[in-house]
Amino acid sequence: xxxxxxxxxxxxxxxxxxxxxxxxxxxxxxxxxxxxxxxxxxxxxxxxxxxxxxxxxxxxxxxxxxxxxxxxxxxxxxxxxxxxxxxxxxxxxxxxxxxxxxxxxxxxxxxxxxx
Amino acid sequence: xxxxxxxxxxxxxxxxxxxxxxxxxxxxxxxxxxxxxxxxxxxxxxxxxxxxxxxxxxxxxxxxxxxxxxxxxxxxxxxxxxxxxxxxxxxxxxxxxxxxxxxxxxxxxx
Numbered sequence: 001x002x003x004x005x006x007x008x009x010x011x012x013x014x015x016x017x018x019x020x021x022x023x024x025x026x027x028x029x030x031x032x033x034x035x036x037x038x039x040x041x042x043x044x045x046x047x048x049x050x051x052x053x054x055x056x057x058x059x060x061x062x063x064x065x066x067x068x069x070x071x072x073x074x075x076x077x078x079x080x081x082x083x084x085x086x087x088x089x090x091x092x093x094x095x096x097x098x099x100x101x102x103x104x105x106x107x108x109x110x111x112x113x114x115x
Numbered sequence: 116x117x118x119x120x121x122x123x124x125x126x127x128x129x130x131x132x133x134x135x136x137x138x139x140x141x142x143x144x145x146x147x148x149x150x151x152x153x154x155x156x157x158x159x160x161x162x163x164x165x166x167x168x169x170x171x172x173x174x175x176x177x178x179x180x181x182x183x184x185x186x187x188x189x190x191x192x193x194x195x196x197x198x199x200x201x202x203x204x205x206x207x208x209x210x211x212x213x214x215x216x217x218x219x220x221x222x223x224x225x
Contacts, residue, residue, distance in 0.1 A: 041217055043203065045213070058212075092158070
């Protein structure tokens, strides 16, 4: 199994500021993902964090707003830039740690409130 | 409409069976999943079913898949207070991306 930790677990931020969320895995993984879970909404994939290259963003998400780093196989960061209240959400890191379905794991999430 | 739809709330008495329903739109989905999210914890894969199956049983959990109607259900037998959580239905798209529903909050009544 893979154990995922995220920092911070929660934060309250002012609009216009940026927050960087860290995701740490206890083992090397190829695929890391960032999801957003807005209140009352389903989880939405933001991007796939690729090690050694730029992240791959889903439709509706752009690098300027959600820059992602993946410096190695155990760590990734997601920055929420120039925040607005609409960015209030839970941000989840996920990894695909192996070849089977059972090896996709999710972090505990970062609960963000933007005032 | 949404790719994956499920009701938002379900209340069940302790000891009864819980049935959480889900509908999806992509007939080419390869896998369908049920995830559990407990307060303050990450998503946990509860069970999954391959699209060419119509039933899967795992201890207290039974998954039923009606591919014709694109309907998936999760039955939890003998529901316990520890089953209180949000349950997400999800499907794999052709490009292996996972699409989630909005989650069903299961509330257990004493």
